[in-house]
Amino acid sequence: MNNENLALKICNIDKTFNDARVLENINLEVRKSEILGLAGSSGSGKSTLLRCIQKLDVPDSGEIKCDCKVGFMFQDFQLFPHMTVLQNLVYAPSLKRKKDKEQFVDQAMDMLKSLGMESKASEYPKTLSGGQKQRAALVRSLMTKPDILLCDEPTSGLDVATIIDVVSLLKSINELGVTLIIASHDLDFLTKIANRVVLIKKGKIAVDVELSKQTDPVSYLREYY
């Protein structure tokens, strides 16, 4: 990429599913270490955009430039059901560095603790509540040390207190240099965590705001929602 400070550059992408235009002419640059919020109502195309960035979906046209390691937290978690929470977290990193497994276990336990999940480490996903699965999925996506983390609706189904824990974990991850792109329909959450919010409406970017330049970003964004 020509610009050193960019983590990701999306040029002109389009995506259709069976004739339905889901993304239309999306152009977006994401700076390194930025926290970018992707806002938009349900069905606006947020997940599809994240999936294109992660190469799970292929855009019909356009290009996504990214030289970084990307991690993904799925909207529906996709925890491995036959593994305990801890096994879910340490399996992938330990594949590459078998002898560091102990260290990965410690890291995983620390992160679980910061989200009040340490007692669930040896449980299977089916015994967890939706919010607990979400937190486990978040920690799992962080375990492979991505440069960019894509989070799809990381707070849906969480209570207010837990959202605060998730916000502080994501912020501390961001302070370590991880770029975050967070899709959510929850403007209050996004404006609490992001530096910048991009609102997607029917597959197009409707607004792109730096939050530091807005006194009341939530109402500003609501106007476009």
Place this chain on the structure above:
Amino acid sequence: MNNIISNFLYIGSGIAISLELLLGGIIIGAVLGTLLSILRYKGICRSAINGFVSFIRGTPLILQLSVVYFVVPSFIGVKLGIISTGVIAFGINSSAYVAEIFRGGINSVPKGQFEAARSLEIPSYYMWKDIILPQVFINIFPAFVNEIVALLKETSLIVTIGGMDIMRKSQIIAAEQYEYFIPLCIAGIYYYCLVLLIEFIGRKIEQRKLSIKNL
């Protein structure tokens, strides 16, 4: 009375061969069937595999057994023993059925599981071994037990090439003693008990290992 007991023992001595055929056949069937279904899922040799599965399922096992016994040796220049023939023919036959069972099993694993594995940069081999196949096994286990049971019953076709299994031994007794009812009953009891045993073990495994059935 003595006669019945000695018939029981004589026919029972065929169990070893029946089980050898079953074990050999199911191992080949499971391994080959798993490989075929993974290749097919990935789109490698898809039409060849579809053709193979369809052909094997569309022709009688007794014909396949005869081909392996009478035809194949003339091509490879080595005469195969009865047991080897049986294991190969039953294994190949079973692999087609296992591949079909697996097709459903793989399709029942959510796409997101593959995507999650990819997002975590889990290499394909490990993804299949540690993420996908364990879930597939949980899904298909009951159908796989049915396949074992079906194969056990089909091993009796080995009599057509002279295998001395439970079935053959009961026929020998019948021919010697001009009495069909008792020896056939004995053979039936043996088969049925083996089937019940397989099903019992299957249920135990399901309860123990597969209790995390949350797929």
